[in-house]
Amino acid sequence: MRAEVSLEAPAVPGVGPLPLTEREFSLFQTLVEREAGLHLGPSKQALLVGRLSRRVRALGLASFGAYYRFVTARGNEAEQVRMLDCLCTNETHFFREPEHFAFLRQRVFPEWTRRAAQGLMARRVRVWSAGCSTGEEPYSLAMELLAHFPPGSGWEVEVLATDLSTWALERARQGLWPVEKAAGIPRPMLRDFMLKGTRSQEGWMKAGAELRAVLRFARVNLHDERGWPAGPFELIFCRNVLIYFGAEARGRALSALLRRLPPTGHLFLGHAESxxxxxEPARCVAPNIYCAKPAPAPGASAT
Incomplete structure (x- = not known):
């Protein structure tokens, strides 16, 4: 195996944080929430300084005020993407929240099999990992799906992985991780779906061809539904993403996610989310797992 792009965030010159005035922080708060839905409360001021100081210096700018003027200037949309990359939190691991994967194995997959056998469901499954970070979640989903619906079984599987961060998406596309990450992968799946690096790639593992065949990647801003993929999706995983949104932006995103589920689809949120x-009407079927609930017909009483 050979890694074709760097796995590390690019180094930039300059050391130490730059000073940030209250007015400048307020400007960035408004900009980031407007563009990405991310809410930077007062406690996040140090985070913003720490993550953007090196970017400011890399551009040869003297202050955050100068950087704000630069990033909001017409034609500098690419720098807005870089800024949001710096502010994204990319924390994840394989098979995170194992009870969600147990729910798939014990309840969802048997139901799909039953419905398909009765002609009530096509043998085609679309899954969306919304906020995929560096890829551990969508690859975990792909392994789980292919273990139960392997190629040649008559089922078609597609996993769409999206994120706001272009840097995280590039790492996800590579499908390459340190072998220490393998600790979270069930041994049979590790054996069947991951390749172990040798020689120059010793100490790394790479997603195999079967996984890569079912995965697609795209940059999607969950704050702007106009750029979202069209549904429906039988499964949507959006875990530990919307906790960073402001209340209004979070509500809009949740409603839009539920609208992309068929009546039998499931939305998975993080353990601290609701x-x-x-x-949109919905019902909880297990901790942090929801189904879209059709609105009652006119004149009918909701239960």
Whole structure:
């Protein structure tokens, strides 16, 4: 195996944080929430300084005020993408929240099999990992799906992995991780779907061809539904993403996610998240797992 792009965030010149005035922080708060839905409360001021100082210096700018003017200037959309890359939190691991994967094995997959046998469901499954970070979640989903619906079984599987961060998406596309990450992967899946690096790639593992065949990647801003993929998706995983959104942006995103589920689809949220703020009817079927609930017909009473 050979890695074709760097796995590390690019180094930039300059050391130490730059000073940030309250007014400058307020400007960045408004900009980031407007463009990406991310809410930077007062406690996040040090985070913003720490993550953007090196970017400011890399551009040869003297202050955050100068950087704000630069990043909001017409024609500098690419720098806005770089800025949001710096502010994204990319924390994940394989098979995170194992109870969600147990729910798939014990309840969802048997139901799909039953419905397909009765002609009530096509043998085609679309899954969306919304906020995929560096890829551990969508690759985990692909392994789980292919273990139960392997190529040649008559089932077609597609996993769409999206994120706001272009840097994280590039790492996800590579499908290459330190072998220490293998600790979270069940041994049979590790054997069947991952390749162990040798020689120059010793100490690394890489996703095999079967996984790569079912995965697609795209940059998607969850704050702007106009750029979202069209549904429906039988499964949507959006875990530990919307906790960073402001209340209004979070409610809109949750409603839009639920609208992309068929009646039998499932939305998976993180353990600290809920549907608070969503205007779409839904029902909880397990901790942090939801199904879209059709609105009652006119004149009918909701239960």
């Amino acid at each position: 549907l608070t703020g969503s205007a």
